[in-house]
Amino acid sequence: MIKCVSCGKAFENNEIIYTCDECGSVLEVEIDVDVPKNTFDCRRNTLWKYKEFMPVDEKKIVSLDEGGTPFCKCNKIGEDLGVDLYVKVEGSNPTGSFKDRGMSVGVTKAMELGVDTVGCASTGNTSASLAAYAARAGLRSIVLLPEGKVALGKLAQAMFHGAEVLSVDGNFDEALKTVSQLALEKYLYLLNSINPYRLEGQKSIGFEIVNDLGWESPDRIILPVGNAGNISAIWKGISEFYNAGYIEDKPMMTGIQAVGAAPIVNAFNKKSMKIDPITNPETIATAIRIGDPVSYTKALNAIYDSEGYAETVTDDEILDAQKLLGRKEGIGIEPASAASIAGLKKLRESGVIDKGEKIVCVVTGHLLKDPDTAIKASTPPIKVKSDVSELKKILENNN
Numbered sequence: 448m449i450k451c452v453s454c455g456k457a458f459e460n461n462e463i464i465y466t467c468d469e470c471g472s473v474l475e476v477e478i479d480v481d482v483p484k485n486t487f488d489c490r491r492n493t494l495w496k497y498k499e500f501m502p503v504d505e506k507k508i509v510s511l512d513e514g515g516t517p518f519c520k521c522n523k524i525g526e527d528l529g530v531d532l533y534v535k536v537e538g539s540n541p542t543g544s545f546k547d548r549g550m551s552v553g554v555t556k557a558m559e560l561g562v563d564t565v566g567c568a569s570t571g572n573t574s575a576s577l578a579a580y581a582a583r584a585g586l587r588s589i590v591l592l593p594e595g596k597v598a599l600g601k602l603a604q605a606m607f608h609g610a611e612v613l614s615v616d617g618n619f620d621e622a623l624k625t626v627s628q629l630a631l632e633k634y635l636y637l638l639n640s641i642n643p644y645r646l647e648g649q650k651s652i653g654f655e656i657v658n659d660l661g662w663e664s665p666d667r668i669i670l671p672v673g674n675a676g677n678i679s680a681i682w683k684g685i686s687e688f689y690n691a692g693y694i695e696d697k698p699m700m701t702g703i704q705a706v707g708a709a710p711i712v713n714a715f716n717k718k719s720m721k722i723d724p725i726t727n728p729e730t731i732a733t734a735i736r737i738g739d740p741v742s743y744t745k746a747l748n749a750i751y752d753s754e755g756y757a758e759t760v761t762d763d764e765i766l767d768a769q770k771l772l773g774r775k776e777g778i779g780i781e782p783a784s785a786a787s788i789a790g791l792k793k794l795r796e797s798g799v800i801d802k803g804e805k806i807v808c809v810v811t812g813h814l815l816k817d818p819d820t821a822i823k824a825s826t827p828p829i830k831v832k833s834d835v836s837e838l839k840k841i842l843e844n845n846n
């Protein structure tokens with residue numbers, strides 16, 4: 448059953464509906480699973496390991512083996528900050544971001560519904576993922592991108608996998624409103640995170656975190672927040688495993704936004720359940736350059752219900768954190784992902800995060816999604832003749 452998160456109105460699983468026709472709020476898929484946790488023990492490590500929790504037809508699965516991403520203990524940064532730090536590396540998914548989890552389930556649902564065209568608005572990763580999964584399923588894909596605001600790697604992926612790319616004069620929020628109208632008029636099946644089946648795939652990040660920790664909850668999960676689907680999905684996953692009796696505690700959900708795109712942090716600071724949308728969001732972290740997040744109700748519920756937190760970070764803090772994780776721990780991530788590390792640092796310094804907490808930072812996309820920013824943050828190659836004595840001089844000087 449699909450249910451409105453605000454008024455509770457129920458809808459049939461196969462109804463193509465994105466928001467509640469009664470109150471306009473977002474929807475959630477309700478599932479009822481009763482299997483012991485050893486059910487998952489000997490299965491391959493993809494999101495379909497937890498297939499009982501995925502509300503789609505198993506015979507229609509569209510997959511690229513998404514999920515089962517690295518869970519890296521980061522001792523160096525952890526020790527510097529006085530916490531027990533793990534990083535969930537979502538850039539290791541097939542197209543390089545966590546969106547693949549959502550698209551696998553979302554495109555499977557599209558096949559089940561028998562649609563022939565899928566679409567989305569995107570800051571880049573969603574479109575890259577949609578294009579790849581639509582190609583795998585043999586569906587037509589249409590993506591709306593804010594002109595000039597999409598990182599090069601992501602644009603290349605959407606184009607390469609055969610999506611019809613429409614470059615829109617406007618920001619992501621405007622593009623999402625436009626594509627939503629096309630979906631309501633049945634031109635396409637919308638696979639942004641406003642589609643509740645997308646988040647069913649993404650909740651597997653929460654499943655994997657507690658499974659990776661030996662069926663224990665961390666004290667806190669920190670992640671970047673843009674359209675706010677992922678924090679909502681991870682909290683849903685954690686809550687489902689808690690309700691199933693697999694874990695005894697739940698983590699404090701902690702969302703980080705860029706200073707120039709922080710409607711959820713602003714609402715959190717006022718202890719409000721409503722956001723004031725930001726009309727011109729701005730940040731270097733293009734993936735979270737979003738002023739009117741569709742899942743804000745779910746995200747604020749996750750933060751308040753878990754006694755979590757929300758904080759902003761500056762673009763400079765994001766870029767510093769990106770370099771820190773890349774150079775100290777060898778993990779290459781795109782700028783938006785680094786908001787989680789920057790947020791951890793800030794909240795540890797301000798005392799919101801206690802010494803010794805077990806923290807999982809979710810880093811959402813691969814470094815190569817945004818090669819321009821990676822190059823700007825790095826020392827350019829040194830031009831040199833292919834001559835041993837010249838090379839030796841350079842190596843000695845650099846040491």
Ligand SMILES: N[C@@H](CCOP(=O)(O)O)C(=O)O
Pocket residue numbers: 546567568569570571572573574619638639640641673674676733734735
């Ligand atoms: N960062 C996202 C924007 C939101 O997409 P959503 O479908 O998850 O709501 C992107 O990559 O496009």
